[in-house]
Amino acid sequence: MTTIRHHLSDEMLLAYSAGDLPEAFNLVIATHVSMCDECRARLGAFDALGGAVIEEDFSAMSDGSLEACLMRIDGMAQATARAPRRGDGVFPAPLVDYVGGGLESVRWRPLGLGAKQAILKMGDTGASVRLLSIPGGAAMPDHGHSGLEMTLVLKGAFRDEKDRFGPGDIEIADDSLEHTPVAEDGETCICLAATQGPLRFNSLIPRLAQPFFRI
Ligand code: ZN
Ligand code: ZN
Numbered sequence: 001m002t003t004i005r006h007h008l009s010d011e012m013l014l015a016y017s018a019g020d021l022p023e024a025f026n027l028v029i030a031t032h033v034s035m036c037d038e039c040r041a042r043l044g045a046f047d048a049l050g051g052a053v054i055e056e057d058f059s060a061m062s063d064g065s066l067e068a069c070l071m072r073i074d075g076m077a078q079a080t081a082r083a084p085r086r087g088d089g090v091f092p093a094p095l096v097d098y099v100g101g102g103l104e105s106v107r108w109r110p111l112g113l114g115a116k117q118a119i120l121k122m123g124d125t126g127a128s129v130r131l132l133s134i135p136g137g138a139a140m141p142d143h144g145h146s147g148l149e150m151t152l153v154l155k156g157a158f159r160d161e162k163d164r165f166g167p168g169d170i171e172i173a174d175d176s177l178e179h180t181p182v183a184e185d186g187e188t189c190i191c192l193a194a195t196q197g198p199l200r201f202n203s204l205i206p207r208l209a210q211p212f213f214r215i
Contacts, residue, residue: 004168008032008039010046012172017046022126024194028150028170030094031192035168090155090190099131103190106131113138129194134158134183147196149173151181156189158182 008016008029015021016029033040090103098120099105108116114135122129127148134140136156150172157166160179165171173179183189 004036004038004166006163006165006169006171007036008170009172010042013039013043014046017043017050022194022196023122023124024120024127024129025148025150025196027094027098027120027122027129028152028192028194031092031154032152032168032170034092034094092154095154095192108133115140127194127196129192132189132191132193134181134189134191136183136187136189137185139180139182145173145175145177145195147175149193149195151191151193154190154192156187157184158189158191159184 012021012025012029016026021029033043091099096102106118108118108131110116115138116133118131120129120131132140134156140158150170151165152170153165153167155167157164157169158181159165160171160181162177162179163171164184165181171181
């Protein structure tokens with residue numbers, strides 16, 4: 001088992017525990033948590049904390065809000081029961097559930113130069129999420145971000161100006177970061193990436209292609 005070096009922040013785990021995030025980020029976080037003992041333990045603590053706060057407020061509640069609260073606790077109990085389940089070898093279980101199968105069931109669209117992506121359908125539009133497959137040695141198009149971007153490595157590794165990201169590592173980028181992730185030589189890098197708002201590309205052709213590829 002490789003060591004995960006890049007984790008989720010407490011703020012992100014708290015927002016996830018509280019159910020405050022768009023579905024696209026929830027999927028990336030659930031997938032990382034299923035791969036990462038450390039984040040799973042921290043999330044368990046936040047889930048328990050959320051339940052304790054709700055119990056304390058119970059006596060002061062009207063009927064309607066009590067009902068809403070019970071539904072939330074029900075959701076939390078399910079959330080607390082999150083345990084690592086086995087996926088298909090590349091995809092952890094939360095991702096298998098979303099895709100409806102393993103790596104072989106992904107319907108890829110070519111991005112050029114051997115790179116490909118598959119956009120996953122989400123129930124809300126707060127953020128989008130896609131699978132990316134980048135051949136070893138190839139770069140993702142040069143881009144900045146108009147919002148938060150979360151990239152989780154499932155297989156292989158990539159490097160950018162900042163660091164190296166291997167299986168289970170999560171890179172958080174925002175509008176302050178312009179980076180060029182490059183897949184490490186020798187192995188195709190498969191990532192799960194959620195982005196809030198459209199990315200703006202720096203070179204002309206990818207910018208023109210953006211409405212088609214929805215990167
Ligand atoms: Zn982690
Ligand atoms: Zn990026």
